[in-house]
Each structure stands twice: as C-alpha cells, then as structure tokens.
Amino acid sequence: MNLVGVRFAPFGMALLRMPRLGSVSRQFPCAGFLSRGLAAVTPLLLLLLLPLSLQCQDVASLRGTVRNAQDDPVAGATVQLQVKDTAPTQTVHTDLQGNYSFSTLRGGVYVLRAQMAGYGDAEVSAVFIGPNEAKHIDLALQPVKMPASSPTQKPEFFDQPKFTVAGVTDTTNLGGHGSDAIVRTRESLAKETVSLGKSPAGAAPGNYERERDNLQTVLAHAVLAHEDKPELHHQLGDVQEKLGNSLEAVREYQRAAELDPSEAYLFDWGSELLLHHAPEPALEVFTQGNRLFPGSVRMLIGLGAAWFARGSYDQAVHQICAASDLNPSDPIPYLFLGRMQSTETEASVDVVEKLQRFVALQPENADANYYYSVSLWKLRKVPEDRASGAQVEALLRKVIRLDPKYGAAYLQLGILHSERKDYSRAISDYQQAVQANPQMQTLIEEAHFRLAQAYRQVGDVARAEAELRAYDQIAKESAQEEGRERHEIRQFVYTLRDQPVPQNP
Numbered sequence: 001m002n003l004v005g006v007r008f009a010p011f012g013m014a015l016l017r018m019p020r021l022g023s024v025s026r027q028f029p030c031a032g033f034l035s036r037g038l039a040a041v042t043p044l045l046l047l048l049l050l051p052l053s054l055q056c057q058d059v060a061s062l063r064g065t066v067r068n069a070q071d072d073p074v075a076g077a078t079v080q081l082q083v084k085d086t087a088p089t090q091t092v093h094t095d096l097q098g099n100y101s102f103s104t105l106r107g108g109v110y111v112l113r114a115q116m117a118g119y120g121d122a123e124v125s126a127v128f129i130g131p132n133e134a135k136h137i138d139l140a141l142q143p144v145k146m147p148a149s150s151p152t153q154k155p156e157f158f159d160q161p162k163f164t165v166a167g168v169t170d171t172t173n174l175g176g177h178g179s180d181a182i183v184r185t186r187e188s189l190a191k192e193t194v195s196l197g198k199s200p201a202g203a204a205p206g207n208y209e210r211e212r213d214n215l216q217t218v219l220a221h222a223v224l225a226h227e228d229k230p231e232l233h234h235q236l237g238d239v240q241e242k243l244g245n246s247l248e249a250v251r252e253y254q255r256a257a258e259l260d261p262s263e264a265y266l267f268d269w270g271s272e273l274l275l276h277h278a279p280e281p282a283l284e285v286f287t288q289g290n291r292l293f294p295g296s297v298r299m300l301i302g303l304g305a306a307w308f309a310r311g312s313y314d315q316a317v318h319q320i321c322a323a324s325d326l327n328p329s330d331p332i333p334y335l336f337l338g339r340m341q342s343t344e345t346e347a348s349v350d351v352v353e354k355l356q357r358f359v360a361l362q363p364e365n366a367d368a369n370y371y372y373s374v375s376l377w378k379l380r381k382v383p384e385d386r387a388s389g390a391q392v393e394a395l396l397r398k399v400i401r402l403d404p405k406y407g408a409a410y411l412q413l414g415i416l417h418s419e420r421k422d423y424s425r426a427i428s429d430y431q432q433a434v435q436a437n438p439q440m441q442t443l444i445e446e447a448h449f450r451l452a453q454a455y456r457q458v459g460d461v462a463r464a465e466a467e468l469r470a471y472d473q474i475a476k477e478s479a480q481e482e483g484r485e486r487h488e489i490r491q492f493v494y495t496l497r498d499q500p501v502p503q504n505p
Contacts, residue, residue: 064139
C-alpha cells in the first residue's frame, strides 16, 4: 500500500472540489483575498504537508526466531504483537526454522509474546520500535515444569500409545499399495520428512559410540536423582540413529516426547516411525501432534506423508494442502504435493490450485513451474487439448530456461511431443534428459525406456534395442541400489492395540 498516497488523497480531492474563485467572490467577502493570495498559500500548504508525507514513509519491521531451552528452533509457535495499552493484535506463526516477522509497522511501544503448547509464554512487555527501524528480537520458550506435588502426572499427549514397536526386520519386500514408483516416492518423502526435524548429532562420525556412552551415563545419574531430562533422551536418540540402532533410537525419541510433549520432540518421534515403515504409529503421533500444535506446518506435512505411506492419496493431499494454507510462502508443502502427484495418473483439482498459487508466489522457481506444468498436463480431459498442451509446453521451457540441468522437464517435454506423434522432437528431448542429469537413476531409466519406444515408432529398430539394453542395465543397478538403501533403513515390527487408524475430523 502506498501510504503517502493514502494520506494525500483526501487533500487532493479537496482541492479538486474547491469552488471556482468567481463564485467564491460572490459568496464570501474575503474572496478577493483568496484570489490574490492563492498562489502564495498553495506552496505554503505543500511545505506544511511535506513533513506529513515523510512521516507516512516511517514503516518499521520486527523479526526474530523462537527457540526452546536447548536453543533449537520452535516451528508453529504463535507470535503476537500488540501496540501497548490497545486492543488490536497482529498474529503470525513461526516457520520451520522458528522464524517470525511483522512488517509495515508504525513507530511506537509494543508488547511481543510467543506461545506454544507445552511451554510457558515468552513475553517482552515493552518493545520500542522507532520510525523506519528494522528490529530483531529472539524469544526463548521454557518447558512447563511438572508440579512438585505430582511427580507421576502424565504430560498432555495420551496416557499410553496405542501401538508397540516390538523389533526390527530387514526391508526386503515392502509390499503394500501401488507400483515400485509409488514405493520409491513414499520412501523418499519419508526421508524428506525426517530432514524437516532432527538436527545432526554433535559428535564427529568416529565418536558416536563415545557420545552414546557419555549420554547413557549422564541419563543414569539423572534418573537416580529423579531428574529425568527429555533433552538427553532426544540427543541419545539422534546418536543411536546415527549408529544404526533404530529400535533404541525410537524408544529414546518416545521417552523424550513423553517427558516433554513439545512440537519438536513429537515431530521427531513421528518422523522416526515413518522413516522405518511404521505408518499407522506415525499417524497416531502426528495426529496428536497436530491437535496440540495446529499451527505447525511440518506436523501437517508429517501427517500427509504418513497417509501417503498407507496408500491414502486423497487424505495425504488434504493434509498437505492444509499445511500450504498455514504459510503460503513456504515452498516445502508444494514440493511434497508435486512429488505425490507424480505417482497419480490424474491430477487433483486441489493440487492444481495449490501449485498454481506456488507459481504465482514464486514465478522464477523452477520446481514451481515444473510441478504446475505436470499437474496441468494430467488435468487435461483429452491428449488433443491443444490449448492446455501449449501452456504446459511454455511452462516446461521456462523451467529449462531457469535451470538448464532440469532433466525432468526435458523428459516431460518428450512425453508431450510423443503424444502429438512428433517423435523426432521427442527423441531429442529424451536425449537431453539423459545428458542434463546423468546421476538421477530413475529419470535416466525412464528416458531410455521412452527412447526405445520412440525409435520403434520411427522404424529405427537397432537404436530401439540399444536403448532397451541401456534401460535394462540401469534398472538392474537401480534395483540393487534401492535394495542396499532399504537394508540400511530397518523396518519396525509393531502391533496396534485395538485402536483404529485416526480419521480426519
């Protein structure tokens, strides 16, 4: 908003509405004075109004980070800013890095407050913000202490989880719903969900055993002193995961969340369950976490990823769309939507709408343009829809302009040209997909397979067979690599205690 324009508009309209001087002279005795002095008065008025115009440009801002007692960022916290001794309040939520911001503020004295379930409020009762000042204030939330008179009182989560993680097994055959591509996407999204949480363990790679032993010793003394500390269990969970002891890790994450049901501890517990192919337990944790922390973007992302892991695409889309609405400028929910839609043959209207918003907010983002183009391509009623095809092609070419190494955009262009039976251009597109990003095995695998199909269409049998041999070799290598990765991520063996999977309200 142009604040100067807002301030000047009433005065400008008043000048336009002034009666002509001839009529003034007939109505007012001082008309002659007005006629003679208007030229002098008008510059004087402008000089008097100049300080007002400058004052209107006094736009200040306030930003900062909300952290907990362990100096970890707190995502989804509610931050309120109120002009001191007045009622109106501005409210925002912290992003995944715990950051908040208020803009277009006027100079004055404010009250700043951060709130999060499981924590006491953090408040600064007098924040002085000067005109045009860009102020930075970090806030620290402290966990709510248990009353000394009730040491056995349970924190607000649930009295006892409705599942038990009994052990681990090798992930040799996941089974479940969908094709290999869907299974790969589930695994990938589970890893990306984990990356939204846990901070790396502090020790160097060779010292994880020593750090584990030290933490276990400190925890033993703390338990004996009746001072069991959730942060120590959480740190121990990080280290156990680094050591490959996933069963011990998930139990430490669970203990940390039971002692302190903070957003961070609940999220890390849920994401650990999701990573190790326990979607029903992860759903339970993320559902309860969303109930406690409705402003947490990543809790909704975790909930969506867990639904997707169970094969419930519509439920997953619903949760991720809700996450994108909490903070529309955050790219992460849109990227999850884009990845999930890649496994579907038809696009969801809700997904198309959110990805369109992603492009509108970040028009120079290559991922935004790519995922939106694919959603439009899948939304077409018939392949012969030329108008929609032209828009898709324009978006894909913009992706390549923004990032010439974006192999998936070349691949999608090839698919588009194959639909039009323009096989010579499709062959060129597929070849560029291979050259643009030769390290992306799954993309290269599909590009070689589609090249073989395109060469057959133009009658080049020899090249078609060569491409099929390349495809078979890469597919074999990809399967071996996926097998190694699945073996490293052990699958949890768990039981559910007569508890139905949480449903959406």
